[in-house]
Amino acid sequence: MGDPTQELISKEIAEARDGYAAARAGGAPEGHHPDRGYLPYRSSALRHPHNPLERVADPDAVELSGPVFGVTDVTDWDADLTAQHVGEPLGERITVTGQVLDRAGRPVRGQLVEIWQANASGRYAHQRDRHPAPLDPNFTGAGRCLTDDEGRYTFTTVKPGAYPWRNHVNAWRPAHIHFSLFGAAFTQRLVTQMYFPGDPLFAYDPILQSVTDDAARQRLVAAYDHDLSVPEFSLGYRWDIVLDGPTATWIEEGRA
Amino acid sequence: MTPPQQTSGQPLLPPTPAQTVGPFYGYALPFPGGPEAVPPGRPDAITVHGVVYDGSGAPIPDALLEFWQADPDGTRSGAPGSLRRDPVTGGFLGRHPHVFTGFTRVATDADGGYAVHTLAPPSSAPYLAVAVFARGLLHHLYTRAYLPVDGAADDALLGRLAPERRATLLAVPGPDRTYRFDVRLQGENETVFLEHA
Numbered sequence: 001m002g003d004p005t006q007e008l009i010s011k012e013i014a015e016a017r018d019g020y021a022a023a024r025a026g027g028a029p030e031g032h033h034p035d036r037g038y039l040p041y042r043s044s045a046l047r048h049p050h051n052p053l054e055r056v057a058d059p060d061a062v063e064l065s066g067p068v069f070g071v072t073d074v075t076d077w078d079a080d081l082t083a084q085h086v087g088e089p090l091g092e093r094i095t096v097t098g099q100v101l102d103r104a105g106r107p108v109r110g111q112l113v114e115i116w117q118a119n120a121s122g123r124y125a126h127q128r129d130r131h132p133a134p135l136d137p138n139f140t141g142a143g144r145c146l147t148d149d150e151g152r153y154t155f156t157t158v159k160p161g162a163y164p165w166r167n168h169v170n171a172w173r174p175a176h177i178h179f180s181l182f183g184a185a186f187t188q189r190l191v192t193q194m195y196f197p198g199d200p201l202f203a204y205d206p207i208l209q210s211v212t213d214d215a216a217r218q219r220l221v222a223a224y225d226h227d228l229s230v231p232e233f234s235l236g237y238r239w240d241i242v243l244d245g246p247t248a249t250w251i252e253e254g255r256a
Numbered sequence: 257m258t259p260p261q262q263t264s265g266q267p268l269l270p271p272t273p274a275q276t277v278g279p280f281y282g283y284a285l286p287f288p289g290g291p292e293a294v295p296p297g298r299p300d301a302i303t304v305h306g307v308v309y310d311g312s313g314a315p316i317p318d319a320l321l322e323f324w325q326a327d328p329d330g331t332r333s334g335a336p337g338s339l340r341r342d343p344v345t346g347g348f349l350g351r352h353p354h355v356f357t358g359f360t361r362v363a364t365d366a367d368g369g370y371a372v373h374t375l376a377p378p379s380s381a382p383y384l385a386v387a388v389f390a391r392g393l394l395h396h397l398y399t400r401a402y403l404p405v406d407g408a409a410d411d412a413l414l415g416r417l418a419p420e421r422r423a424t425l426l427a428v429p430g431p432d433r434t435y436r437f438d439v440r441l442q443g444e445n446e447t448v449f450l451e452h453a
């Protein structure tokens with residue numbers, strides 16, 4: 001049996017989406033997150049539990065607090081991925097900014113945001129990335145910052161390129177930036193990916209399509225914001241992030 | 257997951273969906289000293305180690321684990337400084353020897369193995385909270401590594417699990433203050449994974 005074709009993967013993507021729509025019509029709750037076992041993403045097959053998750057509703061759970069980070073953990077250089085080397089990286093320079101909120105709409109302040117991405121050619125500074133696109137000696141593609149008092153983060157970087165991968169024949173990832181976020185609790189931890197508006201690869205990509213709810217999937221796509229574009233310097237994208245999960249303060253306020 | 261409801265009746269904002277950490281986080285997320293909450297060789301340090309396995313029993317060489325725990329004195333406020341940086345060079349300074357941040361991060365090696373060095377958690381919360389990330393895992397998983405801590409009271413979660421399921425959450429003591437905690441994402445002896453409400 002050869003590697004799956006895009007046609008097969010696209011059929012499975014449509015089936016999963018139809019299955020979700022039917023479940024919704026039957027009264028199932030909105031699915032904000034991907035199913036961990038998602039057939040079109042082949043790597044998920046052996047890497048998701050079969051047992052249902054065990055529900056913990058313990059007001060003393062350690063997970064309702066979380067690690068904290070501070071000015072000791074980041075430097076000013078970390079948020080500008082174009083300034084980490086002697087020369088300027090190749091590619092379209094961009095500014096990516098947004099607000100991190102919890103589900104009650106409160107800003108998530110002073111928390112660590114980490115990003116990593118491919119360079120403008122679609123190549124990661126990672127030994128195991130075998131895509132024969134050029135490395136850029138002036139771009140590593142990793143950044144960090146803390147959210148400010150309004151929960152805002154800002155990075156200066158370059159727009160990453162699309163890249164091929166081995167899920168199926170002619171599989172290409174749409175351009176994306178990987179994000180890692182800490183909230184007020186370990187239960188608010190989020191690792192996700194930000195996409196760029198209008199990318200023609202969206203429909204073909206099983207990782208983005210693993211979010212079967214249309215509105216939820218749309219929340220992974222940043223907005224081009226001309227007011228954020230810096231004259232003579234960079235194009236601006238806005239991407240706000242809402243963290244899931246309870247916290248100790250949530251419970252103190254009677255919201256558990 | 258059932259979202260928490262606000263008492264005010266105001267609808268909650270819909271959350272940003274999770275996506276897999278992918279295979280190439282290795283130059284971005286791990287940091288020097290990430291697996292060491294305390295300096296190596298500190299006499300009261302413990303080592304928690306193990307292997308992460310997939311549903312075929314194969315070790316996973318590209319998983320990332322994070323551990324969060326209460327301070328030995330019971331507090332859960334944590335402390336900054338896990339990634340302590342040098343403001344001159346931008347490099348990593350390593351953690352302050354007297355500050356316990358409660359947080360470790362470790363990527364599995366080519367054999368799927370990992371080890372973290374930390375302090376034993378308190379009897380009031382005798383476990384390390386664990387978050388598991390991996391290529392192929394679209395949304396991270398939570399579990400707990402329970403340590404056989406003196407004076408730990410009956411635990412509600414452990415108490416309601418069948419013995420064979422409960423065993424997957426118990427770190428097994430070995431020589432020299434080491435504890436083995438394997439993670440099985442799927443299949444036989446699948447680790448108990450948690451959802452927090």
Ligand SMILES: [Fe+3]
Pocket residue numbers: 118173176178278280
């Ligand atoms: Fe990627």
